[in-house]
Amino acid sequence: MRIACPHCGERSLDEFLYSGDATVKRPDFAGTTAMDDFVTYTFERTNPPGPHRELWYHAAGCHAWLVVTRNVSTHAVASVELARDVALAAKSATKDSAS
Amino acid sequence: MADHILTPSSAFMDWHPPATPKLAASARETLTMASFAAARGKEQALREAISAAYGAVLPKSAGRVEAGGIAFVWAGPDQWLAITEHEGARDLEAELKEKLTGIASVVDQSDSRVVVRISGSRARSVLAKGVPIDLHPRAFAPGSVAITHASHVGIILWQVDDAPTYEAAMFRSYADSFAHWLFEAAAEYVSAQP
CATH class of the missing domain: 3.30.1360.120 (Probable tRNA modification gtpase trme; domain 1)
Incomplete structure (x- = not known):
């Protein structure tokens, strides 16, 4: 499997570290339902076949965090985005919906 | 107490290049190097400062440019490595810190x-x-x-x-x-x- 890093171009898998599911969001540890939220966040993963969004870290390259959309059955990579851009877009979307 | 004198030593303990004209x-090991990263929102100011000081256009993606005897090497998003010879006790960290005050973080990488x-x-x-x-x-x-x-x-x-x-x-x-x-x-x- 090869991942096209937006900074470095296409690189071999051994330069990257898999860093988990990009579809879940870490719950608020101070919330009243924090215990239940963390149990769900930590253990209740659906592990679906087909396309999946994952976090990858370009450890042996530019050290960027990436959100990779990948078909876990075929390993075909559909898109690679900078996690920073994804997080900033989510932040501005939250801001827009709040105002 | 005995005086301890630190003398520079090579990073290579076992340097035996092959005897071939092909390689x-x-x-x-006589370089002065400093890495620098733009402060948030200061990427443009950093480019202008480097251009004014050295006449170099910092590469936006993986690339290297040379200007005024200094090589500027892309070292990650919004980060570069500046490299030159340590001649005349030149210290790139001190030099860049002075030129990039408030717009970039500069860290010595020479050693x-x-x-x-x-x-x-x-x-x-x-x-x-x-x-x-x-x-x-x-x-x-x-x-x-x-x-x-x-x-x-x-x-x-x-x-x-x-x-x-x-x-x-x-x-x-x-x-x-x-x-x-x-x-x-x-x-x-x-x-x-x-």
């Missing part, structure tokens, strides 16, 4: 990394044995930079000229492992005849 390797220069007709094929990127001239040419690894040693690799000449910067403590791998990889090009 020349040299350690560049953190060593640079190995590799050139010769077989330089490309020797490097290709341990570097997982495409080094074909169509994909990697003078001015190209890649942050990658060579036989598991993290390196910043760039090509200097068409000889081809490459340079690899790595953390000092890995220099011996890198040299060991490089010379093993080059062994097949040592001719049997004296």
